[in-house]
Amino acid sequence: MVFEKVVEILRNYKEEPELEISMESTFEELELDSLDTVELVMEIEEAFDTSIEMDTELKTIADVVGLIEQAIA
């Protein structure tokens, strides 16, 4: 559920509705730089009405999904 929502947000952000995204996809592979990551985290926070600590470096979609699941648990 969290993963599907993250994929939807990412596809909207990249304006690529068919973009292939898996849990293992890295931001680098998705051609997202550090500012894109911050922007996406802000959008994800709004979508899940939560806030994510960005102390650790986010590299993969699994990292983000893990943080959200922790935050909304």
Next chain:
Amino acid sequence: MSFSIIGTGSALPKTVQTNDDLTEYFETSHEWIVSRTGIESRHICVEESILDLALEASFKALENAQVDPQELDLIICPTLGGDTITPSLACLVQEKLKATCPGFDLNAACSGFIYGLDLADAYFCRNSEMKILVIAVDAMSKLVDWKDRSTAVLFGDGAGAAILSNGDDLKAIRLTSVGNHHALCIPWAKGNHPLLKNQQRPSPYLRMDGDEVYRFAVSAIYNDLKAVAAQAGIALEELDFIIPHQANLRIIKAAAKRLKIPMEKFAIQINSCGNTSAASVPLVLDDLNRQGQLKPGMRIAMSAFGGGLTTGACILSWSGPSL
């Protein structure tokens, strides 16, 4: 209370450094800088002092407003610091303008111009028949670490001034401060008392947590513009121009998207100036004024954010120079 802006002026140092020029100092590239910031070149003080920039902008604003320096009742100088700690830059501007009024500096980093307008507004509450010069100037090239490519590429030097007079242009204004030491900091690193000799001194240059500042900045523009629009009783769609602090084009685009305001309404100068700190908003205001883009009655919003952390935003109904 309120006031009107009856003249603007600005100044930029002669020396221009393109992104390609910066590749001489550290490993970077034009493409990297443009894609992450929107910056193509910036002006750097080499021959000019900070006072020179402040004076040029002030004289131009006085001329635009058709006000003599002797008519000024107050000089407010938003800046991180002039050429000297004391005298303040405002006092040296007063001397060189041959003005006779009091003057002082104000440190609210990149939000300084809006803080200056808010302070001026309070003076107009005391006496509406005043002429106030707000001259915002910063030379970030002297404060950034030219060995740190992640921050050095972002900034430039400049000055922007406005003459304020009795009037009704200011419709809403809002300031915020949230003390924060780690997001953006330029440490004080001087002092030679003998008891301090074994103390470790911090590096005297700017350090910044780019990701944290980005989040703060996007939220600042979003929250402040909504708040001042509500305060002024107008819808965001009714704004003719928005002058955002020119820190990073990506910040402006992200805020515009969230606010659902088309980018065409945001005045942009970052490509040729970089982030000029307190000077950035009045530099753009002067540019719009001199291009004749500001028509009487237009609604203009300004929104700034910076070290402190500080934010400031306001809405003006433009009446402009009465020429």
